[in-house]
Amino acid sequence: MASPVLTFTDHGIFCPAGDFHIDPWRPVPRALVTHGHSDHARPGMGSYLVSDQALPVIRRRLGPITADAIPFGQSRQIGGATVSFHPAGHVPGSAQIKVTVAGETWVVSGDYKTEPDGLAEPYEPVRCHTFISECTFGLPVFRWEPQPKVMARIAEWWAANAAAGKLSILGAYSFGKAQRLLAGLSPQGPILTHAAVEDMTQVLRDQGYPLPPTTRVTPDITGRSHPGALVIAPPSALGSAWASRLGPTEEAFVSGWMAVRGIRRRRALGTGFVLSDHADWPGLNDAIAATGAERIFVTHGYTTPFRRWLETQGYDAGIVETRFTGDDAEAVE
Amino acid sequence: MNRFAALFAALDGTTKTGAKTAALADYFRTAPEADRVWTIALLTGRRPRRSVSATELRLWAAEAAGIPDWLFEESYAVVGDLAETIALLLPALPTGPDLDLTLDEAIRGLGRLTGQPTELRRAAVLAAWGQMTAVERFLYNKLLTGGFRMGVAQGLLTRALAQATGVEEATLAHRLMGDWDPATTTFPALIAGDGGGNARPYPFALASQLENGPGALGPPADWLAEWKWDGIRGQLIARPGTYALWSRGEELITDRFPDLAPLADFLPAGTVIDGEILAWNTGENRPQPFAALQRRIGRKTVSKALLAEAPARFLAYDLLEDAGEDIRHLPLSHRRARMEAVIAALPPGLPVAVSPGIAFHDWDALAHTRATARAKSAEGLMLKRAASPYFAGRKRGDWWKWKLDPWTVDAVMLYAQAGHGRRANLFTDFTFGVTLWPGPQGPRRTGVRDRVRRNTGQPSAQVRHRAALSAHAALAA
Numbered sequence: 001m002a003s004p005v006l007t008f009t010d011h012g013i014f015c016p017a018g019d020f021h022i023d024p025w026r027p028v029p030r031a032l033v034t035h036g037h038s039d040h041a042r043p044g045m046g047s048y049l050v051s052d053q054a055l056p057v058i059r060r061r062l063g064p065i066t067a068d069a070i071p072f073g074q075s076r077q078i079g080g081a082t083v084s085f086h087p088a089g090h091v092p093g094s095a096q097i098k099v100t101v102a103g104e105t106w107v108v109s110g111d112y113k114t115e116p117d118g119l120a121e122p123y124e125p126v127r128c129h130t131f132i133s134e135c136t137f138g139l140p141v142f143r144w145e146p147q148p149k150v151m152a153r154i155a156e157w158w159a160a161n162a163a164a165g166k167l168s169i170l171g172a173y174s175f176g177k178a179q180r181l182l183a184g185l186s187p188q189g190p191i192l193t194h195a196a197v198e199d200m201t202q203v204l205r206d207q208g209y210p211l212p213p214t215t216r217v218t219p220d221i222t223g224r225s226h227p228g229a230l231v232i233a234p235p236s237a238l239g240s241a242w243a244s245r246l247g248p249t250e251e252a253f254v255s256g257w258m259a260v261r262g263i264r265r266r267r268a269l270g271t272g273f274v275l276s277d278h279a280d281w282p283g284l285n286d287a288i289a290a291t292g293a294e295r296i297f298v299t300h301g302y303t304t305p306f307r308r309w310l311e312t313q314g315y316d317a318g319i320v321e322t323r324f325t326g327d328d329a330e331a332v333e
Numbered sequence: 334m335n336r337f338a339a340l341f342a343a344l345d346g347t348t349k350t351g352a353k354t355a356a357l358a359d360y361f362r363t364a365p366e367a368d369r370v371w372t373i374a375l376l377t378g379r380r381p382r383r384s385v386s387a388t389e390l391r392l393w394a395a396e397a398a399g400i401p402d403w404l405f406e407e408s409y410a411v412v413g414d415l416a417e418t419i420a421l422l423l424p425a426l427p428t429g430p431d432l433d434l435t436l437d438e439a440i441r442g443l444g445r446l447t448g449q450p451t452e453l454r455r456a457a458v459l460a461a462w463g464q465m466t467a468v469e470r471f472l473y474n475k476l477l478t479g480g481f482r483m484g485v486a487q488g489l490l491t492r493a494l495a496q497a498t499g500v501e502e503a504t505l506a507h508r509l510m511g512d513w514d515p516a517t518t519t520f521p522a523l524i525a526g527d528g529g530g531n532a533r534p535y536p537f538a539l540a541s542q543l544e545n546g547p548g549a550l551g552p553p554a555d556w557l558a559e560w561k562w563d564g565i566r567g568q569l570i571a572r573p574g575t576y577a578l579w580s581r582g583e584e585l586i587t588d589r590f591p592d593l594a595p596l597a598d599f600l601p602a603g604t605v606i607d608g609e610i611l612a613w614n615t616g617e618n619r620p621q622p623f624a625a626l627q628r629r630i631g632r633k634t635v636s637k638a639l640l641a642e643a644p645a646r647f648l649a650y651d652l653l654e655d656a657g658e659d660i661r662h663l664p665l666s667h668r669r670a671r672m673e674a675v676i677a678a679l680p681p682g683l684p685v686a687v688s689p690g691i692a693f694h695d696w697d698a699l700a701h702t703r704a705t706a707r708a709k710s711a712e713g714l715m716l717k718r719a720a721s722p723y724f725a726g727r728k729r730g731d732w733w734k735w736k737l738d739p740w741t742v743d744a745v746m747l748y749a750q751a752g753h754g755r756r757a758n759l760f761t762d763f764t765f766g767v768t769l770w771p772g773p774q775g776p777r778r779t780g781v782r783d784r785v786r787r788n789t790g791q792p793s794a795q796v797r798h799r800a801a802l803s804a805h806a807a808l809a810a
Binding site: 139140141142143259260261262271302305308309312 | 345346347398400401403404407408411412413414417418421422424
């Protein structure tokens with residue numbers, strides 16, 4: 001029997017026919033990378049192949065690397081394998097990677113979400129025989145509300161804080177979630193950004209993603225100079241000296257994990273908005289069904305129950321262990 | 334339940350006391366009156382009776398969500414709260430018209446389900462779920478399961494109610510005490526103090542922890558000292574036709590302590606005493622350890638054998654009502670003198686005594702006395718300003734608890750286990766290894782840690798085998 005299209009090694013997912021890895025976590029000669037988040041795009045690879053739209057962020061984050069980019073949907077032959085990148089809807093530029101060897105197709109989802117967010121290239125189902133799916137939120141308690149509802153709630157919160165003379169600080173991952181908020185919230189006042197957020201925003205703006213004007217927070221900026229402003233900062237900035245310097249503020253964390261009250265409370269967060277860049281339970285199930293795959297490997301998240309669930313649904317299901325697991329609230333989104 | 338859900342969201346969405354108080358005060362001004370009464374009841378731990386069991390809820394929710402039982406349990410383990418798990422599992426959009434029941438209607442509706450056949454109760458709960466938003470569903474489930482925690486302390490509740498009604502906080506705190514029934518009490522009656530009946534207790538005065546010794550408290554002559562007993566703080570009420578014993582948690586525990594009941598016949602009507610319930614060692618005339626009393630807590634009826642093994646005794650700290658008069662505003666020294674007189678007038682042989690005062694002239698002498706607390710079966714000392722009134726709740730400055738420092742031991746954590754239910758995602762159970770025999774550097778400090786560190790930081794087999802004792806400690810998280 002021929003070796004499988006993809007195998008799972010201690011360096012990451014490996015394609016023997018094409019001699020490349022996908023999202024490897026240890027240095028390898030050739031890496032195909034789904035997107036720019038640090039648990040997928042690791043430094044030290046001999047060469048990188050990424051989507052056109054993902055390259056600027058990856059370059060910005062990894063520094064001088066040997067990298068090549070490919071448009072979404074375009075096929076490329078690597079050894080005995082044919083590969084192509086397809087939008088995953090997770091963050092701008094994020095891809096699923098399709099690998100075909102001798103007529104058998106496997107797809108690595110990377111991180112994905114099925115609801116279009118207005119900024120990232122919308123998720124596109126890809127037919128395959130075997131689908132390797134993330135399942136960060138692979139339990140039925142995770143069901144997202146439609147984005148416009150959540151954005152409306154954030155806007156309401158922002159307006160109420162502004163009326164009370166306070167700045168509104170949103171904690172959001174600096175690449176992806178931050179820009180999704182920028183694109184999804186109608187401006188009702190100045191928008192300030194933490195340096196880490198501004199960096200990524202500028203990279204995406206230069207690529208042509210439609211993002212509103214923002215102002216990087218510098219030492220002279222406070223609630224006095226920018227009354228009623230919205231501040232977007234990485235979660236680690238919440239409750240920090242950086243935040244308190246700004247004057248009277250209200251803080252909120254924007255994450256899928258905020259769906260669980262206990263997680264929010266254990267982090268002593270008052271306000272949480274449930275907005276995730278990962279698929280929720282219906283999203284995962286719909287996406288998996290849409291691939292037409294009979295065999296599913298699950299990774300990143302509630303792998304054990306999700307695999308068992310898929311088996312009850314008639315799939316041949318397995319687990320891929322990764323060095324990065326997303327099964328707690330501290331996980332990177 | 335829209336209004337109640339909005340209140341909950343406001344309370345839950347902030348960790349700031351000021352914002353919580355404002356949200357509650359607004360609710361107490363504007364919500365339907367019957368809902369206000371239920372809200373006060375829920376926030377003070379008065380739960381509606383359960384009409385549906387937790388097992389039934391799990392079953393029906395899993396069915397409604399179309400998932401197997403094991404997946405429900407996996408979800409519950411992550412969410413850590415049954416009501417929330419169910420609220421999250423069901424599809425978010427209401428399947429029926431939004432009924433918007435008031436809180437009062439919802440609770441009374443649940444009350445009517447009690448004793449109905451399973452099919453009927455199941456249909457009613459499923460229908461209700463279908464007509465509610467996720468937050469409303471969560472709160473409805475909380476009503477069903479009976480456990481309500483909204484992060485609202487008693488003080489915050491009374492402050493908000495005081496803002497909304499204009500009645501003074503301490504007065505309100507007293508009026509909310511006791512055995513009132515939210516199903517039959519109106520809001521005006523509750524606020525006016527007509528709800529609690531004859532057995533209504535006073536709010537307990539609470540002490541603060543004394544961290545750095547009593548040096549900064551001023552002249553010792555201004556203070557009274559007594560033992561801090563390790564029992565159940567209680568309030569004994571003898572009023573015309575009424576005898577009641579309340580725990581600090583505002584639970585009526587009269588029937589749990591039948592051995593204290595003879596007091597009902599002898600205490601003058603119109604007497605309220607604050608004190609400690611202890612299991613008494615009659616032979617040595619001293620308290621038994623708390624563990625002895627613990628065997629009696631939680632039992633509705635106490636067996637004769639247990640009554641004989643752990644007889645209850647009430648040690649009196651303070652007199653709050655004397656001859657029907659509320660004397661809480663008088664100085665402690667005065668109240669105590671009157672209490673001694675009341676108890677001295679009782680016939681001998683009753684299971685009550687004044688908790689003895691400790692005479693002292695300087696703080697150093699008192700520190701020496703404190704060091705002997707363990708031998709007295711006490712946790713340490715209480716220091717109370719002689720001129721202090723009996724205030725409602727915790728008021729820093731007049732009452733201090735000066736506990737003994739806990740013992741310490743060098744131990745090695747061998748295992749940590751994750752908790753269940755609402756403690757999911759937290760480590761709650763730990764297993765420790767402790768060496769029992771003296772080593773070269775003396776007992777206890779034999780360097781268990783050093784040995785482990787030498788073994789690459791792992792709980793080594795050496796430690797595991799040489800550890801003569803494995804201590805299993807459940808941490809209250």
